[in-house]
Amino acid sequence: MKLPAFDYAAPATMAEAIELLERHGGDARPLAGGQSLMPVLAFRLAQPSMLVDIGRIPGLDSIEIGEDGVRLGARVRWCDILEHPSLRSVHPLLVEAIGHVAHYPIRNRGTVGGSLAHADPAAEMPGIAFTCEATMVIAGRAGTRMVAARDFFTGPLETVIGPAELLVEVRLPPWPAARRWGFEEFARQRGAFALAAVAAFYDERDGVAIGVHLGVIGATGVVQRLPGAEAALEGRPVDAPGIAAAVAAARAEVDPPEDAEASSAYRRSLVGTMVERALAAATAR
Amino acid sequence: MSNPPPRTVRFTVNGKPAAVEVEPRLTLADCLRHALRLTGTHVGCEHGVCGACTVIVDGRAMRSCLMLAVQAEGCTVETIEGLGTGLDEGGAEALGPLQAAFRRHHALQCGFCTPGMLMTAHALLSREPDADADRVREALSGNLCRCTGYIGIVEAVLDARPAYQAGAPGGQPATGGIDRTG
Ligand SMILES: Cc1cc2nc3c(=O)[nH]c(=O)nc-3n(C[C@H](O)[C@H](O)[C@H](O)COP(=O)(O)OP(=O)(O)OC[C@H]3O[C@@H](n4cnc5c(N)ncnc54)[C@H](O)[C@@H]3O)c2cc1C
Ligand code: FES
Ligand code: FES
Numbered sequence: 001m002k003l004p005a006f007d008y009a010a011p012a013t014m015a016e017a018i019e020l021l022e023r024h025g026g027d028a029r030p031l032a033g034g035q036s037l038m039p040v041l042a043f044r045l046a047q048p049s050m051l052v053d054i055g056r057i058p059g060l061d062s063i064e065i066g067e068d069g070v071r072l073g074a075r076v077r078w079c080d081i082l083e084h085p086s087l088r089s090v091h092p093l094l095v096e097a098i099g100h101v102a103h104y105p106i107r108n109r110g111t112v113g114g115s116l117a118h119a120d121p122a123a124e125m126p127g128i129a130f131t132c133e134a135t136m137v138i139a140g141r142a143g144t145r146m147v148a149a150r151d152f153f154t155g156p157l158e159t160v161i162g163p164a165e166l167l168v169e170v171r172l173p174p175w176p177a178a179r180r181w182g183f184e185e186f187a188r189q190r191g192a193f194a195l196a197a198v199a200a201f202y203d204e205r206d207g208v209a210i211g212v213h214l215g216v217i218g219a220t221g222v223v224q225r226l227p228g229a230e231a232a233l234e235g236r237p238v239d240a241p242g243i244a245a246a247v248a249a250a251r252a253e254v255d256p257p258e259d260a261e262a263s264s265a266y267r268r269s270l271v272g273t274m275v276e277r278a279l280a281a282a283t284a285r
Numbered sequence: 286m287s288n289p290p291p292r293t294v295r296f297t298v299n300g301k302p303a304a305v306e307v308e309p310r311l312t313l314a315d316c317l318r319h320a321l322r323l324t325g326t327h328v329g330c331e332h333g334v335c336g337a338c339t340v341i342v343d344g345r346a347m348r349s350c351l352m353l354a355v356q357a358e359g360c361t362v363e364t365i366e367g368l369g370t371g372l373d374e375g376g377a378e379a380l381g382p383l384q385a386a387f388r389r390h391h392a393l394q395c396g397f398c399t400p401g402m403l404m405t406a407h408a409l410l411s412r413e414p415d416a417d418a419d420r421v422r423e424a425l426s427g428n429l430c431r432c433t434g435y436i437g438i439v440e441a442v443l444d445a446r447p448a449y450q451a452g453a454p455g456g457q458p459a460t461g462g463i464d465r466t467g
Contacts, residue, residue, distance in 0.1 A: 001331060007289040008309035008355050031353075038312075038351040039332040051309070053356060079345070103427025105405060106333060108345040109352070190426035 003041045010053040014166065018141055020052045022164035030054055030166055032075060032114035035106050060113070060168060065090050069174040074113025074167045082107065091175045092285075093132070093201060096183045097124040103191040113167045116152075119159050122193040122218035124185075126153060129170055130223040131199045131215025137169040144168065156221050179203055180238070182281035184274045185217070188261075194218030195262055198274035200282055202238070209238050214246070214275060219256045219267045228253040229275060243279045247272040296357040298323065299367030307354045314338040316354035317364060325365035325400050329429075336428030339401040340364050346408035346424075365400035368407060370454070382448035383407055383441070390441035394432035402428050406442045414449035416442075 008031075011017045021028050028050040031037055040046050054060065060075035063084055070091050072081070081087060081098045088095040101107060101115075101124050115125040116136065129136070130149045138145050138161055152159055161167055185197035196219035202209040212233045214226040229250040236242045256267035291306045298321060305320045312331075317323045317340070329335035331350045338349040341363040373379040380388065383403055393399045402425065409416055409424045416424070421442045422435075430438065448454055 002315075003310040003312065005288045005308070005310050008353065010355075010358075034351050034353070034356070035333065035348075038353075041310075042332045042350075051353075055356065103336070104409070104424040105336065105339050105346040105348050105427060106351070108347050190423060 001042050001044065003038075004044055004047040006041075006048050007050040008053065009050065010056045012056050012058075014057050014139060014168070017052050017054055017057060017166060018139065018164055020050070021166075022141060024050050026163040028052055028163075030117070032111045032117075033077065033109035034114075035102065035110040036114060036118045036120070054113075054166065063087065067174065068171070070094070070172045072112045072170050072172070074111060074116075074169060076112045078102070078107035078110050078112075081112075089177075091172060093175070093181045093183055093199060094128055094172065096181075097128050097185075097197075097199060100124055100183075100185045100187070100194070100197065101191075106191075112170060116170060117159060117161055117167050119153050119157050119223075120193070121156050121220065121222050124194075124197065124217060126223045127197065127199060127215050127217035129172070131201075131213050131225060132172050133213075134173070135171045136167055137171065138162075138165050139168045140165040153223050176203060180209075180282040180285055182278035182285070184277040184281065186270055186274060196256075196267055196270040196274050198271065198278045200275065200278035202233070202282070204238075207237050208235050209233050209242070210235070212246075214250070214278075216250075216254065216271055216274075219271045220254055221257055224254075226250045226253060226271075226275070233279075238279055238283050243276055246279060247276045250275045292355065294355050294358050296359060297361045299363055305354065309353065309355050311354045312350050313340070313342075313352040313354045313357050313362070314349035316357075317349060317362075320354075323364050323366050327397055327400055329397070334427075334429070335398075336401040336405065337398055339404045339428065341404055341408045344408070344411070346405045363404070363407075365403060368403055381407075381454055383410070383445040383454075386441040386445040387438070390437040390444065392433060392437040392441040398428060398430040398432075402430065402438055406445070410442070410446060410449040414446055416446070418443060 029048040031051040031053045060073045062073045064071040078101050115123050134149045136147045136152050181201035183199050185194045187194050194217050197217040199215040202212040212230040214229050229246040232245040232249040233242050251268050251272040254271050256264045258264045291308050293306050295304045314328050317326045327337040329337035333348050333351045339346050340349045342360050368381045370379045370381050421439050
């Protein structure tokens with residue numbers, strides 16, 4: 001379908017962009033890569049009066065790697081992450097997960113900030129930000145504020161970003177080089193949204209798993225961790241019985257919705273399988 | 286709301302400067318097809334899933350249905366019309382190496398998906414001339430073909446690699462501009 005009518009501006013500064021958003025109340029929408037917003041407009045699920053293209057604002061597209069972790073500017077594209085010379089060794093989980101995002105041409109435009117703001121529970125970046133306990137930097141008229149991932153996502157396709165605010169950066173905490181990790185995804189087609197994906201990581205001390213993080217993407221209506229499965233594995237060796245305990249706990253604690261893609265029971269089973277594969281991959285790394 | 290006034294957008298298409306008057310809501314795909322009459326770029330789903338509309342913007346494959354024409358301001362756009370290598374001695378349009386490989390491998394039937402397939406593959410091989418079969422399949426995973434079954438398409442792309450390894454075949458040289466500002 002053709003897009004509804006809207007006005008368009010491509011401001012050259014952050015202050016101008018925020019001013020424009022403010023002036024239009026809730027009726028203006030930021031435009032980043034457009035890889036989610038354009039389909040939303042084509043289906044007329046939204047009819048904003050104005051699109052504020054953030055594509056010409058300087059300073060939003062850097063990838064910074066430091067002692068305090070990885071900082072991704074809101075306008076960093078999927079292709080920038082995948083082609084970065086050192087990110088794969090600095091934060092392997094991030095790069096592995098982003099390799100599952102959409103298709104080649106879409107990865108050339110889609111951005112980190114757009115994905116986090118869109119907050120699709122089946123999208124990889126929100127899942128990684130949530131599982132890794134990232135911090136979002138949000139800019140508004142009064143300056144910037146920091147929001148922890150657990151407070152940032154308020155529901156499917158919902159975040160705490162206000163109508164006159166912009167997400168400017170996401171900060172992922174430092175990633176120890178020896179950390180064990182796995183990312184497993186099941187989708188019907190390469191590049192399609194996940195029916196279920198699991199991000200797993202832990203540190204190993206004296207043969208047992210410490211700080212177990214298990215995040216599930218796509219299978220349930222929200223981005224979520226698996227606290228039961230994490231507890232089942234915490235302080236234990238990641239061997240066959242440990243993995244089996246985590247899988248059983250994961251299947252027991254998720255409550256996937258039933259939809260046209262899959263039944264609830266199928267998705268629950270799939271979550272367990274993804275946990276099993278992600279942990280098996282982690283032990284081998 | 287009443288339609289916001291059109292504005293002029295300027296970009297380069299297949300080496301030629303273009304200036305077009307567009308409504309902000311016009312997609313790049315519709316701008317190419319309707320305003321510039323470059324109808325080789327096909328429009329299937331209009332929401333990013335089929336890949337028929339894929340063009341190359343600033344050297345990278347992109348969905349022209351998921352991009353506004355106004356966002357192309359100052360960009361370099363390449364479409365299927367620029368993929369040939371000009372006219373041969375007989376005055377017929379000469380096929381570029383990727384197009385010739387598609388013909389050799391029967392990589393098209395109805396041809397609806399073909400412009401998107403070719404532009405995606407052209408962008409890929411221009412950046413990664415040594416792409417292997419797995420990489421080619423991965424890059425083409427967002428381009429749907431309802432006719433061929435893909436095997437010929439992947440073979441054709443792999444077969445075109447030597448031409449790119451020898452130095453990326455470009456589009457046509459610039460001749461004259463297109464002005465559609467009215
Ligand atoms: C066919 C197809 C398959 C896809 N498959 C996947 C997939 O498997 N996994 C996946 O994760 N994604 C997938 N995507 C979505 C893609 O990754 C998008 O690029 C991404 O979700 C949104 O990024 P964007 O830059 O394109 O944002 P846009 O579409 O420009 O914006 C999305 C939303 O965020 C808002 N916004 C954008 N930037 C900001 C900002 N800085 N501050 C505040 N608000 C902002 C916009 O107003 C809009 O509401 C797919 C898309 C398509 C078309
Ligand atoms: S028409 Fe653009 S992807 Fe289908
Ligand atoms: S040749 Fe018919 S859709 Fe591909």
